[in-house]
Amino acid sequence: NAGVTQTPKFRVLKTGQSMTLLCAQDMNHEYMYWYRQDPGMGLRLIHYSVGEGTTAKGEVPDGYNVSRLKKQNFLLGLESAAPSQTSVYFCASSIHGRKSYNEQFFGPGTRLTVL
Protein backbone atom coordinates (compact mmCIF):
# COMPACT_ATOMS: atom_id res chain seq x y z
CA ASN A 1 0.00 0.00 0.00
CA ALA A 2 1.94 3.03 -1.29
CA GLY A 3 -0.57 5.66 -0.12
CA VAL A 4 -0.19 8.88 -2.12
CA THR A 5 2.66 9.16 -4.60
CA GLN A 6 3.77 12.11 -6.71
CA THR A 7 5.83 12.26 -9.86
CA PRO A 8 8.31 13.89 -10.29
CA LYS A 9 9.92 14.85 -6.97
CA PHE A 10 11.94 17.70 -8.46
CA ARG A 11 11.75 19.68 -11.68
CA VAL A 12 13.32 22.79 -13.15
CA LEU A 13 11.48 24.58 -15.95
CA LYS A 14 12.16 27.61 -18.07
CA THR A 15 9.53 30.32 -18.30
CA GLY A 16 6.91 29.37 -20.85
CA GLN A 17 7.50 25.63 -20.71
CA SER A 18 4.71 23.25 -19.82
CA MET A 19 4.61 20.22 -17.58
CA THR A 20 2.25 17.84 -15.79
CA LEU A 21 2.52 16.67 -12.21
CA LEU A 22 1.04 13.26 -11.51
CA CYS A 23 -0.59 12.23 -8.27
CA ALA A 24 -1.67 8.66 -7.63
CA GLN A 25 -3.41 7.10 -4.63
CA ASP A 26 -4.20 3.46 -3.95
CA MET A 27 -6.66 3.96 -1.07
CA ASN A 28 -9.79 4.26 -3.22
CA HIS A 29 -10.37 7.80 -1.97
CA GLU A 30 -13.06 9.92 -3.59
CA TYR A 31 -11.57 13.33 -2.83
CA MET A 32 -8.23 14.56 -4.13
CA TYR A 33 -6.52 17.93 -3.78
CA TRP A 34 -3.58 19.93 -5.09
CA TYR A 35 -1.95 22.43 -2.72
CA ARG A 36 1.04 24.68 -3.14
CA GLN A 37 3.39 25.62 -0.32
CA ASP A 38 5.28 28.89 -0.36
CA PRO A 39 7.53 30.29 2.38
CA GLY A 40 5.51 32.09 5.04
CA MET A 41 2.22 31.20 3.35
CA GLY A 42 1.35 27.73 4.58
CA LEU A 43 -0.39 25.47 2.07
CA ARG A 44 -3.01 26.86 -0.28
CA LEU A 45 -5.53 24.91 -2.32
CA ILE A 46 -5.11 25.10 -6.10
CA HIS A 47 -7.77 22.67 -7.38
CA TYR A 48 -9.67 19.74 -6.00
CA SER A 49 -11.78 16.84 -7.17
CA VAL A 50 -14.72 15.14 -5.47
CA GLY A 51 -14.72 12.16 -7.79
CA GLU A 52 -13.70 10.69 -11.12
CA GLY A 53 -14.40 13.09 -13.96
CA THR A 54 -15.03 16.12 -11.73
CA THR A 55 -12.72 18.99 -10.81
CA ALA A 56 -13.16 22.41 -9.27
CA LYS A 57 -11.14 25.52 -8.50
CA GLY A 58 -9.59 26.23 -5.13
CA GLU A 59 -8.08 29.44 -3.75
CA VAL A 60 -5.24 29.93 -6.26
CA PRO A 61 -6.23 28.23 -9.54
CA ASP A 62 -4.85 30.73 -12.06
CA GLY A 63 -2.21 29.27 -14.38
CA TYR A 64 -3.10 25.65 -13.57
CA ASN A 65 -5.38 23.02 -15.03
CA VAL A 66 -6.31 19.63 -13.65
CA SER A 67 -7.86 16.40 -14.78
CA ARG A 68 -9.16 13.31 -13.08
CA LEU A 69 -9.88 10.72 -15.71
CA LYS A 70 -9.35 7.83 -13.30
CA LYS A 71 -10.34 7.73 -9.65
CA GLN A 72 -6.82 6.97 -8.50
CA ASN A 73 -5.06 9.72 -10.48
CA PHE A 74 -5.17 13.50 -10.27
CA LEU A 75 -3.06 15.48 -12.72
CA LEU A 76 -1.93 19.08 -12.33
CA GLY A 77 -0.85 20.89 -15.48
CA LEU A 78 1.08 24.07 -16.05
CA GLU A 79 0.54 25.20 -19.65
CA SER A 80 3.01 28.10 -19.62
CA ALA A 81 5.14 28.13 -16.50
CA ALA A 82 5.96 31.43 -14.78
CA PRO A 83 8.52 32.20 -12.04
CA SER A 84 5.59 32.87 -9.67
CA GLN A 85 4.78 29.18 -9.90
CA THR A 86 8.06 28.23 -8.24
CA SER A 87 6.82 26.33 -5.23
CA VAL A 88 6.45 22.97 -3.55
CA TYR A 89 3.33 21.15 -4.70
CA PHE A 90 1.47 18.66 -2.56
CA CYS A 91 -1.22 16.25 -3.55
CA ALA A 92 -3.61 14.89 -0.92
CA SER A 93 -6.54 12.51 -0.85
CA SER A 94 -9.33 11.63 1.55
CA ILE A 95 -12.40 9.49 1.85
CA HIS A 96 -15.76 11.16 2.05
CA GLY A 97 -17.97 10.25 4.94
CA ARG A 98 -19.85 12.18 7.56
CA LYS A 99 -18.79 10.02 10.50
CA SER A 100 -15.07 10.23 10.18
CA TYR A 101 -12.32 12.80 10.36
CA ASN A 102 -11.92 12.46 6.59
CA GLU A 103 -8.21 12.77 7.23
CA GLN A 104 -6.21 13.99 4.27
CA PHE A 105 -3.22 11.87 3.30
CA PHE A 106 -0.41 13.76 1.65
CA GLY A 107 2.10 12.81 -1.01
CA PRO A 108 5.81 13.58 -0.57
CA GLY A 109 5.66 16.81 -2.57
CA THR A 110 7.20 18.08 -5.81
CA ARG A 111 9.69 20.93 -5.74
CA LEU A 112 9.27 22.98 -8.90
CA THR A 113 11.58 25.80 -9.92
CA VAL A 114 10.72 28.05 -12.84
CA LEU A 115 13.63 30.08 -14.15
Next chain:
Amino acid sequence: AQTVTQSQPEMSVQEAETVTLSCTYDTSESDYYLFWYKQPPSRQMILVIRQEAYKQQNATENRFSVNFQKAAKSFSLKISDSQLGDAAMYFCAYRSGVLTGANSKLTFGKGITLSVRP
Protein backbone atom coordinates in the same frame (compact mmCIF):
# COMPACT_ATOMS: atom_id res chain seq x y z
CA ALA B 1 -14.15 32.45 5.15
CA GLN B 2 -12.18 30.67 7.78
CA THR B 3 -8.71 31.81 8.76
CA VAL B 4 -5.97 30.18 10.80
CA THR B 5 -3.29 32.25 12.51
CA GLN B 6 0.04 31.07 13.82
CA SER B 7 1.69 34.22 15.07
CA GLN B 8 5.01 32.76 16.19
CA PRO B 9 7.25 32.01 13.19
CA GLU B 10 9.91 30.24 15.23
CA MET B 11 10.33 28.60 18.61
CA SER B 12 13.11 26.75 20.35
CA VAL B 13 13.01 24.18 23.14
CA GLN B 14 15.59 22.30 25.15
CA GLU B 15 15.59 18.55 24.69
CA ALA B 16 13.36 16.84 27.30
CA GLU B 17 11.53 20.09 28.07
CA THR B 18 7.93 21.00 27.20
CA VAL B 19 6.92 23.48 24.52
CA THR B 20 3.56 24.91 23.47
CA LEU B 21 2.80 26.05 19.94
CA SER B 22 -0.03 28.53 19.55
CA CYS B 23 -2.80 28.61 16.98
CA THR B 24 -5.96 30.68 16.72
CA TYR B 25 -8.68 30.45 14.12
CA ASP B 26 -11.72 32.33 13.02
CA THR B 27 -14.96 30.73 11.88
CA SER B 28 -18.69 31.20 12.10
CA GLU B 29 -19.29 27.45 11.96
CA SER B 30 -20.07 25.30 14.98
CA ASP B 31 -19.08 21.99 13.42
CA TYR B 32 -15.46 21.69 12.37
CA TYR B 33 -12.20 19.82 12.82
CA LEU B 34 -8.76 21.04 13.80
CA PHE B 35 -5.44 19.43 13.04
CA TRP B 36 -1.74 19.80 13.72
CA TYR B 37 0.61 18.62 10.99
CA LYS B 38 4.36 18.15 11.28
CA GLN B 39 6.64 18.77 8.31
CA PRO B 40 10.22 17.58 8.88
CA PRO B 41 13.03 18.44 6.45
CA SER B 42 11.90 15.52 4.27
CA ARG B 43 8.84 17.70 3.38
CA GLN B 44 6.40 14.89 4.18
CA MET B 45 3.24 16.18 5.88
CA ILE B 46 2.57 14.05 8.95
CA LEU B 47 -0.64 14.27 10.94
CA VAL B 48 0.23 14.74 14.62
CA ILE B 49 -3.12 15.18 16.31
CA ARG B 50 -6.72 16.09 15.54
CA GLN B 51 -9.69 17.48 17.42
CA GLU B 52 -13.40 17.57 16.72
CA ALA B 53 -15.05 20.83 17.71
CA TYR B 54 -18.00 19.21 19.44
CA LYS B 55 -15.73 17.15 21.71
CA GLN B 56 -14.84 19.08 24.85
CA GLN B 57 -12.11 16.66 25.87
CA ASN B 58 -8.69 17.67 24.64
CA ALA B 59 -7.04 15.19 22.28
CA THR B 60 -3.81 13.48 23.26
CA GLU B 61 -1.39 11.30 21.32
CA ASN B 62 1.50 10.07 23.42
CA ARG B 63 3.73 13.13 24.06
CA PHE B 64 1.46 15.44 22.06
CA SER B 65 -1.64 17.06 23.47
CA VAL B 66 -3.82 20.01 22.61
CA ASN B 67 -5.48 22.75 24.59
CA PHE B 68 -8.72 23.38 22.71
CA GLN B 69 -10.56 26.50 23.82
CA LYS B 70 -13.63 26.70 21.59
CA ALA B 71 -14.98 29.99 22.90
CA ALA B 72 -11.60 31.64 22.49
CA LYS B 73 -11.04 29.89 19.14
CA SER B 74 -7.65 28.70 20.29
CA PHE B 75 -5.99 25.38 19.51
CA SER B 76 -2.49 25.06 20.95
CA LEU B 77 -0.19 22.05 20.71
CA LYS B 78 1.86 20.92 23.69
CA ILE B 79 4.88 18.71 23.13
CA SER B 80 6.17 17.07 26.28
CA ASP B 81 9.63 15.56 26.75
CA SER B 82 10.82 17.14 23.51
CA GLN B 83 13.09 15.03 21.36
CA LEU B 84 15.55 15.94 18.62
CA GLY B 85 13.23 14.29 16.12
CA ASP B 86 10.50 16.79 16.97
CA ALA B 87 12.42 19.52 15.16
CA ALA B 88 10.26 20.45 12.20
CA MET B 89 7.76 22.94 10.88
CA TYR B 90 4.33 22.58 12.46
CA PHE B 91 1.12 23.63 10.77
CA CYS B 92 -2.24 24.19 12.36
CA ALA B 93 -5.15 23.45 10.02
CA TYR B 94 -8.93 23.82 10.00
CA ARG B 95 -11.57 21.90 8.14
CA SER B 96 -15.29 22.54 8.02
CA GLY B 97 -17.68 19.92 9.30
CA VAL B 98 -19.64 20.44 6.09
CA LEU B 99 -17.81 17.84 4.08
CA THR B 100 -18.87 18.79 0.59
CA GLY B 101 -16.86 20.25 -2.24
CA ALA B 102 -14.51 23.05 -1.33
CA ASN B 103 -15.61 22.84 2.31
CA SER B 104 -13.65 19.62 2.57
CA LYS B 105 -10.37 21.46 2.02
CA LEU B 106 -7.86 22.20 4.78
CA THR B 107 -7.13 25.82 5.65
CA PHE B 108 -3.59 26.09 6.98
CA GLY B 109 -1.77 28.57 9.15
CA LYS B 110 1.59 29.86 8.02
CA GLY B 111 3.47 27.38 10.18
CA ILE B 112 5.98 27.56 12.97
CA THR B 113 9.52 26.27 12.85
CA LEU B 114 10.45 24.37 15.99
CA SER B 115 14.09 23.73 16.82
CA VAL B 116 15.20 21.39 19.60
CA ARG B 117 18.45 22.11 21.42
CA PRO B 118 20.44 19.08 22.60
